[in-house]
Amino acid sequence: MKIGILGTGIVGQTLGLRLIQLGHFVMLGTRDPSNLTEPKGRGPSARTLHSWLAEAGSKASIGTFREAVTHSELVINALSGAASLEVLNGVGEEHLNGKTLIDISNPIDVSRGFPLTLFVKDTDSLGEMLQRSFPNLRVVKTLNTMTAALMVDPKLVGSGDHTVFLSGNDIDAKVQVIKLLSELGWQDILDLGDISTARATEMMLAIGHAVAHALSPAEFAFKVVR
Amino acid sequence: MKIGILGTGIVGQTLGLRLIQLGHFVMLGTRDPSNLTEPKGRGPSARTLHSWLAEAGSKASIGTFREAVTHSELVINALSGAASLEVLNGVGEEHLNGKTLIDISNPIDVSRGFPLTLFVKDTDSLGEMLQRSFPNLRVVKTLNTMTAALMVDPKLVGSGDHTVFLSGNDIDAKVQVIKLLSELGWQDILDLGDISTARATEMMLAIGHAVAHALSPAEFAFKVVR
Numbered sequence: 001m002k003i004g005i006l007g008t009g010i011v012g013q014t015l016g017l018r019l020i021q022l023g024h025f026v027m028l029g030t031r032d033p034s035n036l037t038e039p040k041g042r043g044p045s046a047r048t049l050h051s052w053l054a055e056a057g058s059k060a061s062i063g064t065f066r067e068a069v070t071h072s073e074l075v076i077n078a079l080s081g082a083a084s085l086e087v088l089n090g091v092g093e094e095h096l097n098g099k100t101l102i103d104i105s106n107p108i109d110v111s112r113g114f115p116l117t118l119f120v121k122d123t124d125s126l127g128e129m130l131q132r133s134f135p136n137l138r139v140v141k142t143l144n145t146m147t148a149a150l151m152v153d154p155k156l157v158g159s160g161d162h163t164v165f166l167s168g169n170d171i172d173a174k175v176q177v178i179k180l181l182s183e184l185g186w187q188d189i190l191d192l193g194d195i196s197t198a199r200a201t202e203m204m205l206a207i208g209h210a211v212a213h214a215l216s217p218a219e220f221a222f223k224v225v226r
Numbered sequence: 227m228k229i230g231i232l233g234t235g236i237v238g239q240t241l242g243l244r245l246i247q248l249g250h251f252v253m254l255g256t257r258d259p260s261n262l263t264e265p266k267g268r269g270p271s272a273r274t275l276h277s278w279l280a281e282a283g284s285k286a287s288i289g290t291f292r293e294a295v296t297h298s299e300l301v302i303n304a305l306s307g308a309a310s311l312e313v314l315n316g317v318g319e320e321h322l323n324g325k326t327l328i329d330i331s332n333p334i335d336v337s338r339g340f341p342l343t344l345f346v347k348d349t350d351s352l353g354e355m356l357q358r359s360f361p362n363l364r365v366v367k368t369l370n371t372m373t374a375a376l377m378v379d380p381k382l383v384g385s386g387d388h389t390v391f392l393s394g395n396d397i398d399a400k401v402q403v404i405k406l407l408s409e410l411g412w413q414d415i416l417d418l419g420d421i422s423t424a425r426a427t428e429m430m431l432a433i434g435h436a437v438a439h440a441l442s443p444a445e446f447a448f449k450v451v452r
Contacts, residue, residue: 121348165436197436210423211450
Protein backbone atom coordinates (compact mmCIF):
# COMPACT_ATOMS: atom_id res chain seq x y z
CA MET A 1 0.00 0.00 0.00
CA LYS A 2 1.07 3.61 -0.58
CA ILE A 3 1.26 5.36 2.78
CA GLY A 4 1.89 9.06 3.39
CA ILE A 5 3.27 10.14 6.74
CA LEU A 6 2.95 13.78 7.81
CA GLY A 7 5.88 14.66 10.03
CA THR A 8 9.52 13.60 9.93
CA GLY A 9 10.31 13.37 13.65
CA ILE A 10 11.08 10.14 15.51
CA VAL A 11 7.51 8.85 15.15
CA GLY A 12 7.33 9.51 11.39
CA GLN A 13 10.78 8.08 10.70
CA THR A 14 10.29 5.00 12.89
CA LEU A 15 6.85 4.15 11.53
CA GLY A 16 7.99 4.83 7.96
CA LEU A 17 10.96 2.50 8.19
CA ARG A 18 8.91 -0.31 9.68
CA LEU A 19 6.11 0.04 7.13
CA ILE A 20 8.67 -0.16 4.33
CA GLN A 21 10.11 -3.32 5.89
CA LEU A 22 6.55 -4.69 5.80
CA GLY A 23 6.42 -4.06 2.05
CA HIS A 24 4.63 -0.71 1.87
CA PHE A 25 5.66 2.39 -0.08
CA VAL A 26 6.12 5.37 2.22
CA MET A 27 6.39 9.07 1.47
CA LEU A 28 7.31 11.30 4.39
CA GLY A 29 5.69 14.71 4.07
CA THR A 30 7.62 17.70 5.37
CA ARG A 31 7.57 21.50 5.23
CA ASP A 32 10.74 21.71 3.11
CA PRO A 33 11.45 18.48 1.21
CA SER A 34 14.73 19.89 -0.15
CA ASN A 35 16.29 20.01 3.31
CA LEU A 36 17.69 16.50 3.78
CA THR A 37 20.64 17.37 5.98
CA GLU A 38 19.04 18.88 9.10
CA PRO A 39 18.59 16.42 11.99
CA LYS A 40 14.87 15.76 12.60
CA GLY A 41 13.36 14.98 15.97
CA ARG A 42 14.91 15.58 19.36
CA GLY A 43 17.56 13.82 21.38
CA PRO A 44 20.15 11.21 20.49
CA SER A 45 17.89 9.42 17.99
CA ALA A 46 17.47 12.55 15.83
CA ARG A 47 18.64 11.88 12.29
CA THR A 48 18.62 13.58 8.90
CA LEU A 49 16.23 12.61 6.11
CA HIS A 50 19.30 11.84 4.02
CA SER A 51 20.31 9.17 6.51
CA TRP A 52 16.69 7.94 6.77
CA LEU A 53 16.37 7.61 2.97
CA ALA A 54 19.66 5.72 2.76
CA GLU A 55 18.40 3.15 5.27
CA ALA A 56 14.81 3.00 4.01
CA GLY A 57 15.74 2.21 0.40
CA SER A 58 13.85 2.40 -2.86
CA LYS A 59 10.33 2.25 -1.43
CA ALA A 60 10.90 5.49 0.52
CA SER A 61 10.49 9.05 -0.66
CA ILE A 62 10.23 12.58 0.68
CA GLY A 63 7.66 15.13 -0.45
CA THR A 64 5.61 18.10 0.63
CA PHE A 65 2.74 17.53 3.04
CA ARG A 66 0.33 17.72 0.12
CA GLU A 67 2.32 15.26 -1.98
CA ALA A 68 2.42 12.80 0.90
CA VAL A 69 -1.38 12.92 0.98
CA THR A 70 -2.14 12.88 -2.75
CA HIS A 71 0.31 10.05 -3.48
CA SER A 72 -1.11 7.81 -0.75
CA GLU A 73 -4.04 5.53 -0.04
CA LEU A 74 -3.60 5.99 3.69
CA VAL A 75 -2.24 8.97 5.64
CA ILE A 76 -0.63 9.01 9.09
CA ASN A 77 -0.51 12.17 11.20
CA ALA A 78 2.82 12.05 13.02
CA LEU A 79 3.00 15.82 13.48
CA SER A 80 2.95 17.62 16.81
CA GLY A 81 -0.56 18.21 18.04
CA ALA A 82 -0.11 21.96 17.80
CA ALA A 83 0.89 21.83 14.11
CA SER A 84 -1.65 19.23 12.95
CA LEU A 85 -4.60 21.41 12.03
CA GLU A 86 -2.49 24.06 10.31
CA VAL A 87 -0.71 21.47 8.17
CA LEU A 88 -3.95 19.73 7.18
CA ASN A 89 -5.45 23.10 6.27
CA GLY A 90 -2.41 23.70 4.08
CA VAL A 91 -2.89 20.33 2.36
CA GLY A 92 -6.47 21.30 1.54
CA GLU A 93 -9.79 19.61 2.17
CA GLU A 94 -10.21 18.50 -1.47
CA HIS A 95 -7.11 16.30 -1.14
CA LEU A 96 -8.14 14.88 2.23
CA ASN A 97 -11.74 13.94 1.41
CA GLY A 98 -12.31 10.19 1.50
CA LYS A 99 -8.84 9.35 2.84
CA THR A 100 -8.20 7.49 6.06
CA LEU A 101 -6.06 9.44 8.51
CA ILE A 102 -4.36 7.59 11.35
CA ASP A 103 -3.97 10.30 13.99
CA ILE A 104 -1.13 9.59 16.42
CA SER A 105 -0.61 13.14 17.66
CA ASN A 106 -1.46 14.43 21.12
CA PRO A 107 -2.67 17.96 21.95
CA ILE A 108 0.35 18.95 24.04
CA ASP A 109 0.41 22.64 24.92
CA VAL A 110 4.06 23.28 24.03
CA SER A 111 3.87 26.86 25.32
CA ARG A 112 3.67 25.58 28.90
CA GLY A 113 6.55 23.11 29.20
CA PHE A 114 6.62 20.59 32.04
CA PRO A 115 4.59 19.16 33.65
CA LEU A 116 2.90 18.59 30.29
CA THR A 117 -0.54 20.08 29.77
CA LEU A 118 -3.05 19.59 26.96
CA PHE A 119 -4.69 22.33 24.88
CA VAL A 120 -7.89 20.27 24.71
CA LYS A 121 -8.90 17.54 27.14
CA ASP A 122 -12.15 16.37 28.72
CA THR A 123 -14.50 18.55 26.64
CA ASP A 124 -12.84 18.00 23.25
CA SER A 125 -9.93 16.19 21.65
CA LEU A 126 -7.49 16.77 18.83
CA GLY A 127 -9.00 13.77 17.04
CA GLU A 128 -12.41 15.42 17.14
CA MET A 129 -10.98 18.79 16.07
CA LEU A 130 -9.48 17.20 12.95
CA GLN A 131 -12.70 15.25 12.24
CA ARG A 132 -14.85 18.39 12.63
CA SER A 133 -12.56 20.42 10.38
CA PHE A 134 -12.58 17.76 7.64
CA PRO A 135 -15.92 15.90 7.83
CA ASN A 136 -15.06 13.66 4.86
CA LEU A 137 -11.64 12.68 6.17
CA ARG A 138 -11.89 9.36 8.02
CA VAL A 139 -9.98 10.02 11.23
CA VAL A 140 -8.88 7.05 13.33
CA LYS A 141 -7.06 7.84 16.54
CA THR A 142 -4.62 5.16 17.63
CA LEU A 143 -1.05 4.47 18.79
CA ASN A 144 -0.99 7.79 20.72
CA THR A 145 -0.44 6.17 24.12
CA MET A 146 3.12 4.91 23.63
CA THR A 147 6.62 5.56 22.31
CA ALA A 148 7.50 5.21 18.62
CA ALA A 149 9.66 2.17 19.41
CA LEU A 150 6.67 0.36 20.91
CA MET A 151 4.28 1.38 18.10
CA VAL A 152 6.28 -0.63 15.57
CA ASP A 153 7.40 -3.44 17.88
CA PRO A 154 4.81 -4.36 20.53
CA LYS A 155 6.94 -7.38 21.52
CA LEU A 156 9.47 -4.94 22.99
CA VAL A 157 7.48 -5.17 26.26
CA GLY A 158 5.81 -8.20 27.85
CA SER A 159 5.98 -10.30 24.67
CA GLY A 160 3.45 -7.91 23.12
CA ASP A 161 0.75 -8.79 25.65
CA HIS A 162 -0.73 -5.29 26.02
CA THR A 163 -3.32 -3.02 24.46
CA VAL A 164 -3.59 -0.44 21.68
CA PHE A 165 -6.74 1.70 21.60
CA LEU A 166 -8.74 2.81 18.57
CA SER A 167 -11.29 5.63 18.15
CA GLY A 168 -13.12 6.69 15.00
CA ASN A 169 -16.49 7.23 13.33
CA ASP A 170 -15.94 5.24 10.13
CA ILE A 171 -16.11 1.45 10.41
CA ASP A 172 -14.36 0.77 7.09
CA ALA A 173 -11.48 3.04 8.06
CA LYS A 174 -11.19 1.26 11.41
CA VAL A 175 -11.07 -2.13 9.68
CA GLN A 176 -8.28 -0.78 7.44
CA VAL A 177 -6.35 0.51 10.47
CA ILE A 178 -6.84 -2.69 12.45
CA LYS A 179 -5.30 -4.58 9.52
CA LEU A 180 -2.27 -2.29 9.56
CA LEU A 181 -1.92 -2.57 13.35
CA SER A 182 -1.98 -6.36 12.99
CA GLU A 183 0.83 -6.15 10.46
CA LEU A 184 2.84 -4.15 13.01
CA GLY A 185 2.38 -7.02 15.45
CA TRP A 186 -0.53 -5.75 17.54
CA GLN A 187 -2.73 -8.49 18.97
CA ASP A 188 -4.91 -6.68 21.50
CA ILE A 189 -6.63 -3.86 19.59
CA LEU A 190 -9.45 -2.32 21.61
CA ASP A 191 -12.05 -0.29 19.68
CA LEU A 192 -13.34 2.34 22.14
CA GLY A 193 -16.03 3.70 19.83
CA ASP A 194 -16.46 6.96 17.95
CA ILE A 195 -13.86 9.72 17.65
CA SER A 196 -15.02 11.41 20.89
CA THR A 197 -13.33 8.57 22.77
CA ALA A 198 -10.02 10.05 21.60
CA ARG A 199 -10.38 12.33 24.66
CA ALA A 200 -9.72 9.30 26.83
CA THR A 201 -6.53 8.17 25.12
CA GLU A 202 -5.19 11.72 24.68
CA MET A 203 -5.68 12.30 28.42
CA MET A 204 -3.59 9.17 29.06
CA LEU A 205 -0.59 11.34 28.24
CA ALA A 206 -0.46 12.24 31.93
CA ILE A 207 -0.33 8.66 33.22
CA GLY A 208 2.10 7.77 30.44
CA HIS A 209 4.53 10.45 31.59
CA ALA A 210 4.07 9.67 35.27
CA VAL A 211 4.77 5.98 34.74
CA ALA A 212 7.72 6.73 32.43
CA HIS A 213 9.19 8.96 35.14
CA ALA A 214 8.62 6.35 37.87
CA LEU A 215 10.07 3.43 35.90
CA SER A 216 12.73 5.23 33.86
CA PRO A 217 14.55 3.95 31.89
CA ALA A 218 12.47 0.76 31.74
CA GLU A 219 10.10 0.35 28.78
CA PHE A 220 6.46 -0.26 29.68
CA ALA A 221 3.03 -0.61 28.09
CA PHE A 222 -0.60 -0.40 29.19
CA LYS A 223 -2.79 -3.46 29.12
CA VAL A 224 -6.51 -3.64 29.67
CA VAL A 225 -6.82 -6.90 31.59
CA ARG A 226 -10.22 -8.62 31.21
CA MET B 227 -6.20 -0.99 63.12
CA LYS B 228 -8.94 1.63 63.64
CA ILE B 229 -9.97 2.98 60.25
CA GLY B 230 -12.35 5.86 59.57
CA ILE B 231 -14.08 6.05 56.21
CA LEU B 232 -15.61 9.32 55.05
CA GLY B 233 -18.58 8.60 52.84
CA THR B 234 -21.20 5.86 52.98
CA GLY B 235 -21.75 5.19 49.27
CA ILE B 236 -20.81 1.99 47.47
CA VAL B 237 -17.07 2.64 47.85
CA GLY B 238 -17.25 3.39 51.58
CA GLN B 239 -19.52 0.44 52.35
CA THR B 240 -17.57 -2.03 50.20
CA LEU B 241 -14.16 -1.03 51.57
CA GLY B 242 -15.51 -0.91 55.11
CA LEU B 243 -16.91 -4.42 54.95
CA ARG B 244 -13.73 -5.88 53.50
CA LEU B 245 -11.48 -4.12 56.03
CA ILE B 246 -13.61 -5.51 58.84
CA GLN B 247 -13.29 -9.00 57.34
CA LEU B 248 -9.53 -8.44 57.46
CA GLY B 249 -9.75 -7.74 61.19
CA HIS B 250 -9.86 -3.95 61.31
CA PHE B 251 -12.30 -1.73 63.19
CA VAL B 252 -14.18 0.58 60.84
CA MET B 253 -16.25 3.67 61.51
CA LEU B 254 -18.16 5.07 58.55
CA GLY B 255 -18.46 8.85 58.79
CA THR B 256 -21.61 10.45 57.45
CA ARG B 257 -23.48 13.76 57.52
CA ASP B 258 -26.34 12.41 59.64
CA PRO B 259 -25.35 9.29 61.62
CA SER B 260 -28.89 8.91 62.98
CA ASN B 261 -30.27 8.17 59.51
CA LEU B 262 -29.73 4.43 59.15
CA THR B 263 -32.71 3.66 56.92
CA GLU B 264 -32.08 5.72 53.77
CA PRO B 265 -30.44 3.75 50.91
CA LYS B 266 -26.90 5.01 50.31
CA GLY B 267 -25.17 5.00 46.94
CA ARG B 268 -26.79 4.71 43.54
CA GLY B 269 -28.20 1.83 41.57
CA PRO B 270 -29.14 -1.72 42.53
CA SER B 271 -26.33 -2.10 45.07
CA ALA B 272 -27.53 0.86 47.16
CA ARG B 273 -28.23 -0.23 50.71
CA THR B 274 -29.05 1.33 54.07
CA LEU B 275 -26.53 1.74 56.86
CA HIS B 276 -28.80 -0.41 59.01
CA SER B 277 -28.33 -3.29 56.56
CA TRP B 278 -24.60 -2.55 56.31
CA LEU B 279 -24.16 -2.60 60.12
CA ALA B 280 -26.08 -5.88 60.38
CA GLU B 281 -23.69 -7.53 57.92
CA ALA B 282 -20.51 -5.84 59.16
CA GLY B 283 -20.94 -6.91 62.79
CA SER B 284 -19.41 -5.73 66.00
CA LYS B 285 -16.27 -4.15 64.56
CA ALA B 286 -18.39 -1.69 62.58
CA SER B 287 -19.80 1.64 63.67
CA ILE B 288 -21.33 4.81 62.25
CA GLY B 289 -20.39 8.32 63.32
CA THR B 290 -20.10 11.89 62.17
CA PHE B 291 -17.33 12.77 59.76
CA ARG B 292 -15.34 14.21 62.64
CA GLU B 293 -15.84 11.13 64.83
CA ALA B 294 -14.70 8.88 61.97
CA VAL B 295 -11.47 10.89 61.88
CA THR B 296 -10.80 11.32 65.59
CA HIS B 297 -11.51 7.65 66.42
CA SER B 298 -9.14 6.37 63.74
CA GLU B 299 -5.47 5.83 63.02
CA LEU B 300 -6.06 5.93 59.28
CA VAL B 301 -8.72 7.80 57.29
CA ILE B 302 -10.12 6.95 53.87
CA ASN B 303 -11.79 9.59 51.69
CA ALA B 304 -14.60 7.79 49.88
CA LEU B 305 -16.65 10.96 49.35
CA SER B 306 -17.48 12.47 45.99
CA GLY B 307 -14.72 14.71 44.71
CA ALA B 308 -17.00 17.75 44.88
CA ALA B 309 -17.79 17.21 48.59
CA SER B 310 -14.31 16.24 49.79
CA LEU B 311 -12.84 19.63 50.65
CA GLU B 312 -16.00 20.91 52.34
CA VAL B 313 -16.27 17.82 54.54
CA LEU B 314 -12.59 17.95 55.54
CA ASN B 315 -12.98 21.64 56.37
CA GLY B 316 -15.91 20.68 58.57
CA VAL B 317 -13.83 18.04 60.35
CA GLY B 318 -11.23 20.67 61.14
CA GLU B 319 -7.49 20.85 60.52
CA GLU B 320 -6.59 20.16 64.17
CA HIS B 321 -8.20 16.72 63.90
CA LEU B 322 -6.58 15.93 60.55
CA ASN B 323 -2.99 16.94 61.37
CA GLY B 324 -0.63 13.97 61.37
CA LYS B 325 -3.21 11.50 60.06
CA THR B 326 -2.82 9.48 56.87
CA LEU B 327 -5.63 10.05 54.39
CA ILE B 328 -6.17 7.55 51.60
CA ASP B 329 -7.84 9.65 48.92
CA ILE B 330 -9.94 7.57 46.50
CA SER B 331 -12.15 10.36 45.21
CA ASN B 332 -12.06 11.83 41.71
CA PRO B 333 -12.76 15.48 40.81
CA ILE B 334 -15.86 14.78 38.71
CA ASP B 335 -17.75 17.93 37.76
CA VAL B 336 -21.23 16.69 38.64
CA SER B 337 -22.85 19.86 37.30
CA ARG B 338 -22.01 18.80 33.75
CA GLY B 339 -23.27 15.21 33.49
CA PHE B 340 -22.04 12.92 30.71
CA PRO B 341 -19.56 12.66 29.12
CA LEU B 342 -17.85 13.09 32.49
CA THR B 343 -15.61 16.10 32.95
CA LEU B 344 -13.21 16.99 35.77
CA PHE B 345 -13.18 20.21 37.77
CA VAL B 346 -9.36 20.02 37.99
CA LYS B 347 -7.11 18.11 35.61
CA ASP B 348 -3.71 18.67 34.02
CA THR B 349 -2.77 21.77 36.04
CA ASP B 350 -3.94 20.55 39.45
CA SER B 351 -5.59 17.56 41.11
CA LEU B 352 -7.99 16.90 43.92
CA GLY B 353 -5.19 15.10 45.76
CA GLU B 354 -3.07 18.24 45.60
CA MET B 355 -5.99 20.46 46.64
CA LEU B 356 -6.51 18.39 49.78
CA GLN B 357 -2.77 18.31 50.52
CA ARG B 358 -2.45 22.11 50.05
CA SER B 359 -5.47 22.76 52.28
CA PHE B 360 -4.12 20.52 55.07
CA PRO B 361 -0.31 20.58 54.89
CA ASN B 362 0.05 18.27 57.92
CA LEU B 363 -2.41 15.70 56.64
CA ARG B 364 -0.55 12.90 54.86
CA VAL B 365 -2.52 12.47 51.64
CA VAL B 366 -1.97 9.29 49.63
CA LYS B 367 -3.93 9.01 46.40
CA THR B 368 -4.70 5.45 45.38
CA LEU B 369 -7.45 3.04 44.24
CA ASN B 370 -9.15 5.84 42.25
CA THR B 371 -8.79 4.10 38.88
CA MET B 372 -11.25 1.24 39.41
CA THR B 373 -14.62 0.09 40.75
CA ALA B 374 -15.23 -0.59 44.45
CA ALA B 375 -15.58 -4.31 43.73
CA LEU B 376 -12.09 -4.41 42.26
CA MET B 377 -10.53 -2.29 45.03
CA VAL B 378 -11.27 -4.97 47.60
CA ASP B 379 -10.83 -8.01 45.36
CA PRO B 380 -8.12 -7.56 42.72
CA LYS B 381 -8.44 -11.25 41.79
CA LEU B 382 -11.84 -10.45 40.29
CA VAL B 383 -9.99 -9.71 37.03
CA GLY B 384 -7.02 -11.51 35.48
CA SER B 385 -6.13 -13.37 38.70
CA GLY B 386 -5.14 -10.01 40.18
CA ASP B 387 -2.34 -9.48 37.69
CA HIS B 388 -2.81 -5.72 37.22
CA THR B 389 -1.70 -2.43 38.72
CA VAL B 390 -2.77 -0.02 41.44
CA PHE B 391 -1.13 3.43 41.46
CA LEU B 392 0.05 5.44 44.45
CA SER B 393 0.85 9.16 44.81
CA GLY B 394 1.91 11.05 47.92
CA ASN B 395 4.53 13.24 49.55
CA ASP B 396 5.03 11.30 52.80
CA ILE B 397 7.09 8.11 52.60
CA ASP B 398 5.88 6.71 55.95
CA ALA B 399 2.27 7.22 54.94
CA LYS B 400 2.91 5.48 51.65
CA VAL B 401 4.48 2.50 53.42
CA GLN B 402 1.40 2.32 55.66
CA VAL B 403 -0.92 2.42 52.62
CA ILE B 404 1.12 -0.16 50.70
CA LYS B 405 0.71 -2.51 53.66
CA LEU B 406 -3.06 -2.03 53.61
CA LEU B 407 -3.21 -2.52 49.82
CA SER B 408 -1.28 -5.76 50.25
CA GLU B 409 -3.84 -6.92 52.80
CA LEU B 410 -6.55 -6.25 50.22
CA GLY B 411 -4.70 -8.56 47.83
CA TRP B 412 -2.81 -6.05 45.69
CA GLN B 413 0.47 -7.34 44.32
CA ASP B 414 1.48 -4.75 41.74
CA ILE B 415 1.56 -1.42 43.59
CA LEU B 416 3.24 1.30 41.50
CA ASP B 417 4.47 4.38 43.38
CA LEU B 418 4.28 7.25 40.87
CA GLY B 419 5.92 9.81 43.15
CA ASP B 420 4.67 12.91 44.96
CA ILE B 421 1.03 13.99 45.21
CA SER B 422 1.21 15.97 41.95
CA THR B 423 1.18 12.63 40.12
CA ALA B 424 -2.44 12.30 41.28
CA ARG B 425 -3.25 14.38 38.18
CA ALA B 426 -2.30 11.39 36.07
CA THR B 427 -4.52 8.85 37.82
CA GLU B 428 -7.45 11.27 38.21
CA MET B 429 -7.30 11.94 34.44
CA MET B 430 -7.55 8.16 33.88
CA LEU B 431 -11.24 8.56 34.67
CA ALA B 432 -11.76 9.22 30.96
CA ILE B 433 -10.07 6.02 29.74
CA GLY B 434 -11.76 4.08 32.55
CA HIS B 435 -15.19 5.19 31.37
CA ALA B 436 -14.39 4.67 27.69
CA VAL B 437 -13.16 1.12 28.31
CA ALA B 438 -16.11 0.36 30.62
CA HIS B 439 -18.48 1.50 27.87
CA ALA B 440 -16.66 -0.53 25.19
CA LEU B 441 -16.47 -3.75 27.23
CA SER B 442 -19.68 -3.46 29.26
CA PRO B 443 -20.63 -5.43 31.25
CA ALA B 444 -17.23 -7.17 31.46
CA GLU B 445 -15.01 -6.26 34.41
CA PHE B 446 -11.54 -5.00 33.51
CA ALA B 447 -8.40 -3.58 35.08
CA PHE B 448 -5.36 -1.62 33.94
CA LYS B 449 -1.93 -3.18 34.06
CA VAL B 450 1.39 -1.48 33.51
CA VAL B 451 3.29 -4.21 31.65
CA ARG B 452 7.09 -3.97 32.04
